[in-house]
Structures are given as C-alpha cells and as structure tokens.
Amino acid sequence: MNLLRDTGPSGPELVSGLVERLRAYRGPPVTIMEVCGTHTVAAARMGLRGLLPEGVRLLSGPGCPVCVTPVDLFDQALHLVREAGVILATYGDAVRVVYSALDALALAERNPDREVVFLGLGFETTAPTVAAALLRARRDEVRNFSVLSAHKAILPAMEALLQDPEVRIGAFLCPGHASMVLGAKAYEPLAERYGIPCCVAGFEPVDVLAGVLRLLGQVQGGEARVENAYPRAVSAAGNRTAQEALDRVFQRAPARWRGLGEIDGSGYDLRPAFAPWDARRRFLQGVRFEGREPAGCRCAEVLRGRIEPAECPLFARACTPQRPVGACMVSSEGACGAHYRYRRRADG
Amino acid sequence: MCVAVPGEIVRLADDGTAEVDFGGVRRVVSTALLPEVQPGDFVIVHAGFALHRVDPDEARQTRELFRQVLDESPS
Ligand code: SF4
16 A cells, blocks of 8 residues: 555545535634644644634644743853854754754764754654654763753643633644654543543644544534544554653753743753753853843743734734744744745635 | 654664655654664654654544544534
8 A cells, every 4th residue: 555645635625525514613612722833834824714614713822842942042052152162953943953863963973072962942752852862872972962952841831721811722733743752642631631622633734624623523512532633643652662762861840931931840851860961961050041032022922822923013014034023933833934924825 | 843744664774773765755764763663664754763653554544534524523
C-alpha cells in the first residue's frame, strides 16, 4: 500500500462534505481553542473562521513556542553570544540555524575550542529530541555542548487557561504532534476534571475540520471526553521512548509564559545530573534580565484567547510581519502573523 | 512548525540513524526515539527524529473516521 497516498485523506468531496456538516451545526454557542502553532497556521490558511457556523468561535491559544517564551530568555541568549562568546544554535532564524539538536551537537564536536549552546524551544514534540541529544552528549562526553532550555509542557498551560475566570473555553482542539509523544490519553484528566471536550487533530484542512466537527458533536450531546481524530499519527499511549528520554533528562519546574505568567510544573529544566550540559547553570548564574514587553503590544491577551489579533489596535497598522511589534507577529506560527498573512481569505 | 507527511525508512545504519524517503527527497534522521523501526516502515519525523511509526491499520482507521464524521456529525 502507498501510505503517502492512503494516509493523506483529501479530495474536494470530503472537504465540501465536512464544510456542509459544519454549517449545519445548530447546537449551543461555543468557543474552541487550539493550542498548536501549526493549527493556527492551518486554520488561517484555509479561512476556517469564515466557515464556522454562528456562535462558534475558534481562538488561538499559547501554542507558538516563540510567542510564549518571555522576552528575557532571548536577552539571556544574546548575553551568551556577546559576553560568553558561545556559538548559539537553534531552529528558525536566530544566529546559527540547525535542523535538529543533534546538528548542534555535531557542531560542538567539530568546534572543540568553542562552546555551543542550543536554545531549546517548544513543547513535547521537540523536547524529547533535545533530551536525546543530551543523552548522546553525556554518553560521548561532549563537554562544549549545552542547552538553554525554555521547553514547556502544554498540559499545565491548558489547565491554567481553564482556571482563569476571564477566559471561557468550551472545547480544546489538541495539538497533533505534541500528542504524538504524550498520547491522546494525556488529555483525559482535563476532560474529566473540567468537563471539557477534547479532540486531537492533524494539520490537513480535512483533519482540522473533522476535529472541530467532533468537538461540536460533543458540545451538542453535552459530552466531555477525549477523541482522537488523528489516529494515523497519534496513539492512545504516545511514544514511550520519547517520554522516557524526557523524564531522564528533564524535571518539571515552574516556568513563566508570556501572557499566562508563571505556571507550576510547566517548564522542562535539566536535571542536576545534566548540570554540565545546562547552559543556565554554566553561564547565567547570578545574571538577571529585565525583559520588557514592547509598549502597546497585546500578545499577552492574544495568547490567552482574550482578544483576537485584529482587536489589537496596532494590528496591521503599526504592527506587520515586515515591522513586527510583538512576538505573535514575528513568528510564522504566531496568531497575529498567521491572521495577517491570510486575513483576506479569512474575511471573505 | 510540524510536518505531517510520513516518510519511508529506506535503510537503517548502525549509528542509530536511518535514511528516510519523503516522496523522492531523502534525509538522514535519528531513530533514538523510535528504536523499533524497520525498513519499509512509514514514520513521522520532527526536528530530525523519527517520532511515530504509522501503523497501516491506523492509516485505514483515518479513512473510517472521516466516513464516520460525515455520517454522524451534528446537524
Ligand atoms: S498585532 Fe502586534 S502589537 Fe498587537 S498583539 Fe499582535 S504582535 Fe502584539
């Protein structure tokens, strides 16, 4: 069988069938939140908001790794480059671009007289890959490699949002690939404790549509359980090897999120056994950073789903992808950036 | 940004990496987080690591699921 063809459900009939179903929804009004940067982009690109029936809202939550990282982390990273003279490696467009944490480790091995620091951003999808690189660094005794971890756990953030009286979320569209590691079962305590419908969804338009439809089905039926609309990538139990790697290398610690403040147990800090590879312990002891947010930027409210990007007075005026004011516009996965790029389609 | 297209394991190397074919484009990825993979398996790769083996049954389930969503979603 050709899995590439057979797993990528597509076809205009399927999409139009799903859209028709969506339009036919007559249940109670509900706000659905997605917490995954890739969902933010997929929904904006397909103009999903324009397809939603009346009373149904889709908000972007804290799913963009760069957006939720407080400003002072980037100050710390700059400090490492300027004051400690390290080679900083990370994904995206900061300093030395690498495809994988292992590439950063290889960079260290090729430059034994330099310190290489990998800036670790992201949720449970990327954190285990960094854990694997650290396990390798320890095994091979690579001493000039370290990680500045800003890795975060998505579940405590989702729970914090449910506890916030100003935020009203009726259902969660759960991230496709963080769930690949965590497993769909990981959301069961949330669904049970808070009576909130959850559905894991993939990134194709049909995947997102199917996920939203599943959630609306639950809302209409007054149910709150975990559904998995992405079984080709997400199992109930997740990837155990990745979970073990995470647990061997990292421990949970309080972490600060832009917009959400400090959340208990939401950060992945390196365990003491990995102190020799912990850039924070090695280079940043006693160094303090202010980390001021840009004036007028309302990223904090966007990340909590309190306002939509277009409700920020700077959106598309002072703040555009060419001249971004806040992180939500800088990052390609940020809600403001995604809304800006696809706004005509979403409006029409 | 997550890439959702599965690639096919072409060859395993003994240093814990595998060559993966993404519809003609080949990449070397780490199998450290998915040690059980075999040539011929389809995997989802993130940040240079294979993270999930796509089970052919699960792939079939996806089709089934879409049929279900169409049949029984709210209206
Ligand atoms: S539009 Fe710009 S200034 Fe406004 S919240 Fe978004 S990133 Fe911040």
